[in-house]
């Protein structure tokens with residue numbers, strides 16, 4: 001399963017609105033004979049790629065997949081058919097498919113005499129797609145870098161840089177896995193960010209999205225034409241998310257600033273908080289989040305920390321709303 005998860009992670013950012021699934025095939029003796037991940041929409045699913053590499057060696061063997069194999073005729077034929085035709089004896093999968101059109105693969109395989117094992121595992125590359133399949137809305141990770149006293153800029157507005165070079169490199173890598181990077185027009189005016197994934201060798205760049213009613217400054221770097229930029233003239237996060245859904249986006253990175261993040265928090269549209277906390281103090285200046293709709297301590301938005309790690313000198317915290325657990 002770890003190998004299947006690795007294979008799927010390599011497709012993260014290239015498959016939306018389809019899931020970045022990973023699969024491996026083991027022969028009868030347990031040797032790895034095929035590896036695959038989802039191809040861009042309309043092309044082969046992970047299982048089909050792994051089975052093609054395995055060929056006859058799949059017969060009597062095991063397929064390990066991060067998502068329950070599909071049982072439907074979508075843009076491609078059912079993977080359950082491909083697995084049965086290949087003579088696979090056993091299928092192991094990590095997550096059930098919440099997509100009603102494709103679900104039911106485990107039962108279909110069992111009915112064909114294949115042994116099916118559900119081995120629950122966290123598949124990070126499928127986090128956003130699973131949320132999308134369940135809710136119909138893109139998954140929003142709100143990312144920010146703040147000082148230990150919670151500030152995202154100094155009193156004079158300067159903010160380059162709060163986070164360490166290591167943290168910034170991580171964010172560039174993260175941008176290659178998402179479909180869209182969203183900021184408010186205030187951030188464009190204040191910081192003039194490029195919002196591209198740089199230094200990663202990535203062939204693909206996320207859609208750049210600016211939210212706000214006013215015009216963008218002429219010469220803003222998001223208008224440099226290097227990557228497409230969408231300007232959504234609204235304050236409503238759901239209007240932004242509907243626009244992104246229409247464009248096939250599933251995995252969204254919200255990068256600020258405090259006003260837009262507050263609007264998403266108020267609307268309950270922050271699905272994960274990713275904080276880079278730098279060991280610095282500013283004592284003044286804007287904080288990461290403004291007006292989250294909370295006025296008293298008992299109304300605080302409760303989070304559950306799912307991971308803490310170091311990013312150079314910074315502490316990286318990944319947390320999800322307690323209400324989502």
Ligand code: AOF
Nearest residue numbers: 018021038045046070074075076099102
């Ligand atoms: C994928 N890759 O490896 C698996 C998927 O439109 P289709 O025919 O490509 O089907 C897409 C659905 O198939 C998708 O929403 C999911 O439910 C299921 N499984 N999809 O793109 C894969 N295993």
Ligand code: ZN
Nearest residue numbers: 045070078079
């Ligand atoms: Zn399939």
